[in-house]
Amino acid sequence: MAQSDFFEQVYQVVRLVPKGRVTSYGAIAAYLGAKSSSRLVGYAMNGSHQQQPPVPAHRVVNRKGLLTGKVHFAHPHHMQELLEAEHIQVINDQVVDFEKLFWDPAIELAL
DNA sequence: AAGGTGACAGTTT
DNA sequence: TAAACTGCCACCT
Incomplete structure (x- = not known):
């Protein structure tokens, strides 16, 4: 395997998030089998900006549906846009309607 | 090499 | 009821 770090796994899942949908850090962590490491998912997004192809980090929000990571974008308002x-x-x-737009990889990718 | 950090989440007071 | 604390584990300095 290549340098498939935990981050790489996270990036892959985030890129699978359909357009117009959102997911949570915990959902991604759970799908990777590390639900207890939800923080790692957020931490992984720290380098998502320099990833290629770009990772739609704006589709990832916390469990409450809040754009907690907006401050990490080029501009805090960029994520909302x-x-x-x-x-x-x-x-x-x-x-x-976070619950309606919620995209759980553990369910959607399970098929 | 070792310790601190953190874009969360769950539990407790 | 709401607010605050702890746990968590890979990455970074």
């Missing part, structure tokens, strides 16, 4: 560009409503840094 990206979500709105995908027809995802974001109010007060929170994804509207």
